[in-house]
Amino acid sequence: MVRVAVDMMGGDLGVDSNVAGIQRFVLDNHPDDVFFDLFGKITPIEAAIANIPGFPSDLCTIHDTGDRMISSEERPSIALKKGGGTSMFEAISHVALDRADVVVSSGNTGAFMALAKIIIGMISNISRPALVSVIPNIRGRSVMLDLGANTDCSATQLAQFAAMGTAVAKIILDIPNPSVALLNIGTERSKGTDTLDEAYKILENNVNINFVGFIEGTDISKGTSDVIVTDGFSGNISLKTMEGTIRYLLHLAKEEISKSLLCKIGCFLCRRMLASVRDSLDPSRHNGAPLLGLKKIAIKSHGGADAFGLANAISAAVTFARSNFIPNMTEILASLKTAP
Amino acid sequence: MVRVAVDMMGGDLGVDSNVAGIQRFVLDNHPDDVFFDLFGKITPIEAAIANIPGFPSDLCTIHDTGDRMISSEERPSIALKKGGGTSMFEAISHVALDRADVVVSSGNTGAFMALAKIIIGMISNISRPALVSVIPNIRGRSVMLDLGANTDCSATQLAQFAAMGTAVAKIILDIPNPSVALLNIGTERSKGTDTLDEAYKILENNVNINFVGFIEGTDISKGTSDVIVTDGFSGNISLKTMEGTIRYLLHLAKEEISKSLLCKIGCFLCRRMLASVRDSLDPSRHNGAPLLGLKKIAIKSHGGADAFGLANAISAAVTFARSNFIPNMTEILASLKTAP
Numbered sequence: 001m002v003r004v005a006v007d008m009m010g011g012d013l014g015v016d017s018n019v020a021g022i023q024r025f026v027l028d029n030h031p032d033d034v035f036f037d038l039f040g041k042i043t044p045i046e047a048a049i050a051n052i053p054g055f056p057s058d059l060c061t062i063h064d065t066g067d068r069m070i071s072s073e074e075r076p077s078i079a080l081k082k083g084g085g086t087s088m089f090e091a092i093s094h095v096a097l098d099r100a101d102v103v104v105s106s107g108n109t110g111a112f113m114a115l116a117k118i119i120i121g122m123i124s125n126i127s128r129p130a131l132v133s134v135i136p137n138i139r140g141r142s143v144m145l146d147l148g149a150n151t152d153c154s155a156t157q158l159a160q161f162a163a164m165g166t167a168v169a170k171i172i173l174d175i176p177n178p179s180v181a182l183l184n185i186g187t188e189r190s191k192g193t194d195t196l197d198e199a200y201k202i203l204e205n206n207v208n209i210n211f212v213g214f215i216e217g218t219d220i221s222k223g224t225s226d227v228i229v230t231d232g233f234s235g236n237i238s239l240k241t242m243e244g245t246i247r248y249l250l251h252l253a254k255e256e257i258s259k260s261l262l263c264k265i266g267c268f269l270c271r272r273m274l275a276s277v278r279d280s281l282d283p284s285r286h287n288g289a290p291l292l293g294l295k296k297i298a299i300k301s302h303g304g305a306d307a308f309g310l311a312n313a314i315s316a317a318v319t320f321a322r323s324n325f326i327p328n329m330t331e332i333l334a335s336l337k338t339a340p
Numbered sequence: 341m342v343r344v345a346v347d348m349m350g351g352d353l354g355v356d357s358n359v360a361g362i363q364r365f366v367l368d369n370h371p372d373d374v375f376f377d378l379f380g381k382i383t384p385i386e387a388a389i390a391n392i393p394g395f396p397s398d399l400c401t402i403h404d405t406g407d408r409m410i411s412s413e414e415r416p417s418i419a420l421k422k423g424g425g426t427s428m429f430e431a432i433s434h435v436a437l438d439r440a441d442v443v444v445s446s447g448n449t450g451a452f453m454a455l456a457k458i459i460i461g462m463i464s465n466i467s468r469p470a471l472v473s474v475i476p477n478i479r480g481r482s483v484m485l486d487l488g489a490n491t492d493c494s495a496t497q498l499a500q501f502a503a504m505g506t507a508v509a510k511i512i513l514d515i516p517n518p519s520v521a522l523l524n525i526g527t528e529r530s531k532g533t534d535t536l537d538e539a540y541k542i543l544e545n546n547v548n549i550n551f552v553g554f555i556e557g558t559d560i561s562k563g564t565s566d567v568i569v570t571d572g573f574s575g576n577i578s579l580k581t582m583e584g585t586i587r588y589l590l591h592l593a594k595e596e597i598s599k600s601l602l603c604k605i606g607c608f609l610c611r612r613m614l615a616s617v618r619d620s621l622d623p624s625r626h627n628g629a630p631l632l633g634l635k636k637i638a639i640k641s642h643g644g645a646d647a648f649g650l651a652n653a654i655s656a657a658v659t660f661a662r663s664n665f666i667p668n669m670t671e672i673l674a675s676l677k678t679a680p
Contacts, residue, residue, distance in 0.1 A: 075530045109526075138591050148525050151533045185488050185576040186449075186643075190415045193491045193573065217580025221588035233533065234577045236525040237570075240557025241578045245585040248561035251478050256616055262609045269606025276596055303526075 001033045002321045004314055005100035008040030009069040009087040010107025012304050015040060018106070019048035019055070021310025026056045028311060034318055036060045037100050039091040041067060065090050070111045072303060079111035080118065089115055095296045096120045102317040104288070106301040106310065113149045116291055116298045123330055126293035130161050131232065131300055132168055133239065133289045139223030143169045143178070147289055148236035155198035158182065158229055162199075162209055164292045165227035167332040171323055173226070177210050181225035183234060184214040199229075208336045284309040288316030292329075297321055341373045342661045344654060345440035348380030349409040349427040350447025352644050355380060358446070359388035359395070361650025366396045368651060374658055376400040377440050379431040381407060405430050410451045412643060419451035420458065429455055435636045436460045442657040444628070446641040446650065453489045456631055456638045463670055466633035470501050471572065471640055472508055473579065473629045479563030483509045483518070487629055488576035495538035498522065498569055502539075502549055504632045505567035507672040511663055513566065517550050521565035523574060524554040539569075548676045624649040628656030632669075637661055 008018045022036055038045055042064040049055045068086040070079050083089045088107050095103045096119045105112050113129050122129070130146035143165045150157065162180045169178035182199055184192040189200070191214060203211040215224045217238060230238070257267045279285060284302075287309040291298040297320045301313035348358045362376055378385055382404035389395045408426040410419050423429045428447050435443045436459045445452050453469050462469070470486035483505045490497065502520045509518035522539055524532040529540070531554060543551040555564045557578060570578070597607045619625060624642075627649040631638040637660045641653035 072526075073528050073530055110531075136588075138588055151525065183577060185491065185573055186412075188413050190413055191450075217577045217582075218584040218587070220581055221584035230577075233525055234574050237523060237557045237574045238577050238581045241560055241581045242557075242585050244558040244561035245582045246589065247558070248476075248478055249586065249589050252616075256612075257610070260612075263612070266606040266609025269602045270597070270610060272596070272600075272603070276592075 001035065002031075002102070002318050003035050003037060003100040004317055004321075005037045005039065005091040005094040005103040006314075007088045007091040007103070007105035007107050008038050008045055009065070010105040011301065011310070012072070012106075013306060015044045016048045016051075017305075017307050018310055019045065019052060020307035021305070021314065022060070023052050023055050024307045024311035025314040026059065029315065029318075031318070034059065037091070037094055038062045039065050039087040039094070040069070041065065041087075063090060063094075070108050072108050074108055074111055076108075076110035076114035079108065080114050083111065083115055088112060089119070092116050092119045092298065095298070101321040102297040102299060104299045104301055104310075104313050104317050106303055106305045106313070109148055109300060109303070112298070112300055113291060116294055120294045120296045120298065122293055123295055123326075123333065125333065126160050126164065128157060129291045129293040129298075130164060131235075131289045132165065132292045133286065134172065135220065135228070135239075135242075137221050137223035141173055142220075142223055142226050142228055143173065144220070144228040144230070144235060144239070145292060146230065146232035146235050147239050148232045149291060150232040152233070153195070153231035155195050155202055158195070158199040158231070159202040159206070160293070161229045162203055162211070162227065163333055163336045164329070165229055166209055166336060167329040168292065169226045170332055171325060171328050175226050178226035179210050179212045180227040180229060181212050181215040181219070183220075183228055183230035183238070184216060186216055187214050187219075189214070206336070285312055288313030290316070290320055295326065297325060341375065342371075342442070342658050343375050343377060343440040344657055344661075345377045345379065345431040345434040345443040346654075347428045347431040347443070347445035347447050348378050348385055349405075350445040350643075351641065351650070352412070352446075353646060355384045356388045356391075357645075357647050358650055359385065359392060360647035361645070361654065362400070363392050363395050364647045364651035365654040366399065369655065369658075371658070374399065377431070377434055378402045379405050379427040379434070380409070381405065381427075403430060403434075410448050412448050414448055414451055416448075416450035416454035419448065420454050423451065423455055428452060429459070432456050432459045432638065435638070441661040442637040442639060444639045444641055444650075444653050444657050446643055446645045446653070449488055449640055449643070452638070452640055453631060456634055460634045460636045460638065462633055463635055463666075463673065465673065466500050466504065468497060469631045469633040469638075470504060471575075471629045472505065472632045473626065474512065475560065475568070475579075475582075477561050477563035481513055482560075482563055482566050482568055483513065484560070484568040484570070484575060484579070485632060486570065486572035486575050487579050488572045489631060490572040492573070493535070493571035495535050495542055498535070498539035498571070499542040499546070500633070501569045502543055502551065502567065503673055503676045504669070505569055506549055506676060507669040508632065509566045510672055511665060511668050515566050518566035519550050519552045520567040520569060521552050521555040521559070523560075523568055523570035523578070524556060526556055527554050527559075529554070546676070625652055628653030630656070630660055635666065637665060
């Protein structure tokens, strides 16, 4: 059985979209052993549920948090001070207290990280959580982190990300000895910041991590390494640039298609190809990034996630919960001997 | 008349490719008033020229710099100390001495920037050069900088980039009052680093810059702003992620196409669309990024540029030289009152 705590007030599209996302997950997966704890203001949640015929109310328990919620504008430091009683705080606490297995939120990333770190606590030898995602590439898939949890990262933190990324590649992608690279502005040893230089030294001296050196932005889609390590600022911008570029290309293709009848016929014949490309790269389909390094599983869903996006984040949450992820990762991290 | 100084030893593909690039530019553009000063080791340059039938030798003057060259591995500090007499150094000096209008190099970016800054000198009120490029997006084109010249940037530098980007958007894209945004991990005012917060304050107080706030990675391809300002680390990673994503999508499309005969027929009908999408985003086609802020025009060509790429970088160099760019930009910068 998996219990999922959901922050119903998080995300740009609000309660209605989150309720629809839970419905969507249940309809798509027909799980008989997944239950939901919904945290938020009870009136809009009940109203949204009433509007959806056949909503699986029997799988859900609502926990009323009244008007208490964390806005997307809130600074993490303020969320830490005044976040008690909010939907996000209570959803995280539910998991910390072992009343649920995993927490999912589309709310404020910085606040989610700060609260999860304090309420759930960190795995030993990991100083700060990192957002991780599995990115498709020409050769398959790779693990990329941090994607936005930490705007500034020390060399030690980058080395910790390398260890956590290795664990994720082993557990989720089933790669026995994942290669790990540091994202930089060039592949030459002399390139980049002092922090990257220091991280390079730490990683090349860790015989338990399969470190392959620096890669650059073009290497992400090439699949040059199984694990891509970067700070949360560059990682976030890189990931979102990828999303934007994909949307732009599909837009260009659509515009060109509309210009000629021959092309319309051609594209009708190619529709499966276009749909396959679109789907394999659709950010909603890949929604749900674990906040890595915590003692429990916390899944960050995209702020702009729609019902389909939230359903996929819940799906990721359930996959992680079922993979016995935290004990596995803790064991792998111990074997990699990541010094703090 | 435009005189272009070319660092023939720069770039991963070497002298042969650079010689072919000059030939390609001349064949494509039939310029009657563009001349070249080639800096590098004379033997391989002459050998490469001898191998290309009809090379426009009458437009070129070779300046022998013997075995002196800067490798792509060299640190900028070493290039500054020991770079004298190298092909890159001499090509830059030629422009500084007004013997050519513009310098083009596919060599080591850090060294090129450091040498150009010292040899050519900076426009007043601009502390460091930035690499700039024009990026296509859904609504048209925008100017993005810095793309890799400065891995760490202060708030003041970011504000200077905003002013220089405004000037480029006015001169090159002919936009009267270009909107300017800072690239961040979210659009909310509270997001990002302390440096970005400070840059935000400087820019919102400059009434001469049309500052519109923070944008995120997905906004680059949306064309949310005419000018995108970021530090050279994130900018480089973002640009290269874009390149990599485009290559990945074209790869996916090719793979899917080969799977079915119907799709092959469809894609034959769509071939102009696919070619148009590919071409409009081909990094080689957009090769040639000016190093902005110098008293002369210096164009950085991609390290991996082939002959087609170098031809496009030369084309960009000639366009900038003909646009009376430096006097125009200096005048616009003065009107924008960028305090150091």
